[in-house]
Amino acid sequence: MKPRDVFSYSFSAIKLRKLRAGLTTLGVVIGIAAIVALLSITQGLQDSITRQLQTGFATDTLIVSTGGGFGAGIGGRTGADSGFRLLINYTQMINGLSPNITTSIAIIQRAGFIKSGNMTRVTTIVGVDFAEYSDIYSSTFVNETGNIPLIPTNETVVVGKRISDPWKNGTLFCSVDDDVEIKWTNATNPFQPLNETYTGHVAAVLKEIGGFGVGPSDSTVYIPISKAESFFGTDECDMIIVKLKNDDKATIDSVSEAIKEAFSKQVSVTSATAVLNILSSVFSVIELFLGGIAAISLLVAGIGIMNIMIVSLMERTREIGILKALGMKSQTVLLVFLSESVIIGLMGAAIGIASGWVLANVVAIVFRGGGMFMGGNQAAAGAGAGGMTITPVLTPTVFLGALVFGIGVSVIFALYPAWRASKLKPVEALRYE
């Protein structure tokens, strides 16, 4: 029997029991749709986060922090356990460690408040050297209004876009030339916390960045490092950003090693590339996990296919007897049943991929509408806020994988009933009532 005739015969059998075939196909549709939706959303989320991190990070920089590395650094100041203190003036020593280092700057940051008129907002106050910070983050630490002074006065304040325009509706919290009150709570003595305050002058509002990571952010207030030292009463910094001549792996590795050695391994050195790699592997695990959960529903669909095929086999025993009496070979009977499962799998996978894609986009729109807003007050690292949108991504691998998986599950679960059908003895099948 020609393959086309086998498919045509199988299709006629499916057409005869439309409702049953439809419900069986629905099982595959749900399984595949779940896989496609979850994987394309995860992929979209990963792309979005990576893109935003790449905006926030500069790939040719290293972050030197105390204690447990960048992750710990984000949570706040660490290193107290070992007694090691990362001082602001270590930047000079770091600059001399390798010819591959262009410059390095210290960053002090604290959770605090900014008051303008009678409104107060929670923010992150970051003390940096404006000139060098502009140099390292030349694409993000850029003024939209006003000017970022390279030699600032003690009162100079630069604010992120979301500090100036937090509601995105034109009503400004503060703007250039406004006087604002900068405040933080010094809890060095937890029994007697002190509120420290000074009045600053807004010199510039940054352009909207949108990303997040180590680097300028939309919801941060920037003050000169010298002012931060006196205001926060410390000569210790939270991290030192080291700018390299290039972002080659060899350069990153050699400079990282040199810095660690110089500080007797009491510091952690993290590169943006390493963070992105970690993120990528985390997402791979998430994808595998979510894909696995969705695959379970497809297995349930597979059992449904097997069940329906066995019922079909019993109903069509006599028909199989007729086919065999007409000279159909056992392997052709096997193919007839398997092609029924291929048709169900193919239809289920095709509809499932389309439904999954629609579902992923609906979820993305819901997220967008609900304002999946990564941000607010980031306690440290200047990891700031930006509205994050997810654009689901259906990669060719996920598309083909879903198609193959849908058909594969259908065929695998149809193998046993198909094999049983092919092994029926014609004389017994013809006698079957």
Next chain:
Amino acid sequence: MTAIVEAVNLKKTYMLGKVPVEALRGVNLKVESGDFLAVLGPSGSGKSTLLNLIGALDKPTEGKLLIEGVDVSTLNDNQLADLRRRIGFVFQFFNLIPRFTARENVELSMSIADIGRAERRKQAEDLLETVGLKERMNHKPAELSGGEQQRVAIARALANTPRFLLMDEPTGNIDSKTANEIMGLIKRLNEEKGVTIIMVTHDQRLATQAKRTVQMFDGVITMEIVN
């Protein structure tokens, strides 16, 4: 004349649970090209078992069954399927595929034999014309009378130009008037087109329409009559 079918001491034993049942107990038979043989016998005489063996639907337990000189018991599953394509079956209950039209049912056996779409469509129409059913070829079995369904079954059996036709009580499920018409058709196929026919029946009157009749009883041939 060469024997198309030759059975030598043919035996078939079934297991009914744990009890062996001897359906055939040594049948000797020869059918030659152009013959029209009726196998007559009461229910349980072994005539259907003999038909199943000749039709390569089953294998003998003992003895030899030669179809066109080839011993059936030496053939594997695929070879038996190939052999069945050269045999035309007509069953008592028609055994048509209900979802197919008359023409599609006739085409099915040609499709199994790998015949192309256009050719099998033309042949199916010709065969349905031969059995006088061209006008009803686009009807499904449920829309046809018993006699018409059996005509379709005969047309299907004639597809692939079989070496012989095997008929199991071909008029057993239709009224007597239609049965006469069907018998007339069967006789014409044998006499005019030279189709070899082996027909199983329990009806003495039908058996007399054949050229030869063998009488079966308790799994053996007890008598042979030339009509």
